[in-house]
Amino acid sequence: MVRALALLLMLVSLQLGSLISPAYACGCGAMVPSKESQVSVDRETSVVDWDGRTEQIVMRLTVRGNAPEAAWIMPVPHRASVELGDPGLFSELSVLTAPEPVTRHYFWPRSDDWPFADSGNVGDGAGAPSAGAPAVEVVGRERLGPFDVARLAATDPEALQKWLEDNGFDLPDRLATALKPYVEQKWEYVAIRLAPRGSGNPLSGTLEPLRLRFASDRLVYPMRLSKLASTPQQLGLYVLAEHRMEPSGPIGGDAPEVTYAGRIDPRSAADDTDALEGLTGADPVFLTAIEQSFPHPERIDGDHQLRATDADTPYRTKVYRNRLLTVGGIPAWVLSLLGAVLAAAAAVLLVRRARRWRPVPPPATVTVPPPLG
Incomplete structure (x- = not known):
């Protein structure tokens, strides 16, 4: 899944034909365009749901x-079922995880x-193939919307490369080499032929999401x-599980x-x-949204x-908006200055009034001594 985009990225570095470097990729596999054509993934969004036994990944x-078609290859640890996903899932999760203002x-x-501005507005600021099985076994194939999906079990990457070539796509040798660790772990692959609905039209825009489901104890x-x-690559994940989840390490990224x-x-x-309920069921679930940058994908x-x-500690990103403090729509600083002016004026009036009503002392009395004799 994630590897498919990764493969896509790797194809970029290989400069397969005229493959364009993707602006976004989450390692979900590789995209192989037809010869002398270009295709890039501008963004990939993934939702991962895991209940301890089964993992589901929905990707859009x-x-x-200008490629009229392309192949997308994605390794999976066990045999996967593939169906179209619900586009509403991404809008639901976007609303749920929106930053708190x-x-x-x-x-x-x-x-x-x-008074500095013209107005008073405030700026806001898989199981292993059995013995004798073919090097590449097509374990399932179906048409899902614009996708032709083939689920493959491959015993070696060279056989996978030949299968792709026989179906009209070239797999670079370097990509075949990069797939070897997955072959050694007996992973399988989902190979998807991407094609627009209209014949001759290039692949462009947001494709319908795909939903993969496979057994996994981790x-x-x-x-x-x-x-x-x-x-540089950017990874974005919505993870749905019983508890808050975290990557065990940065695996070479930030x-x-x-x-x-x-x-x-x-x-x-x-x-x-009801896309989210359709994916996870009706029971409450813990949602963790994770972002990671890979400045040096090598x-x-x-x-x-x-x-x-260790703990299901909740967290939500906050977006701060700066606003001028007001009281009843009047800036607090204006009220403060007005209050200060009124207080000063009142003090002056009190002083003047105190002076005006100062009591006049009585005239001094002169005592006349009695006459002598």
């Missing part, structure tokens, strides 16, 4: 280029405030193939950053869709192994 790609007030006016997000990318963590109720999360040294954290 935004692509551009927090207002911070400031007292003195700034450049965007009156939460793994493949990233190994991303090391073949020639440009430290992963949690942008949201909290227990959610899928039944109350839906707005116009340093990636493995797949992400995600584990439960």
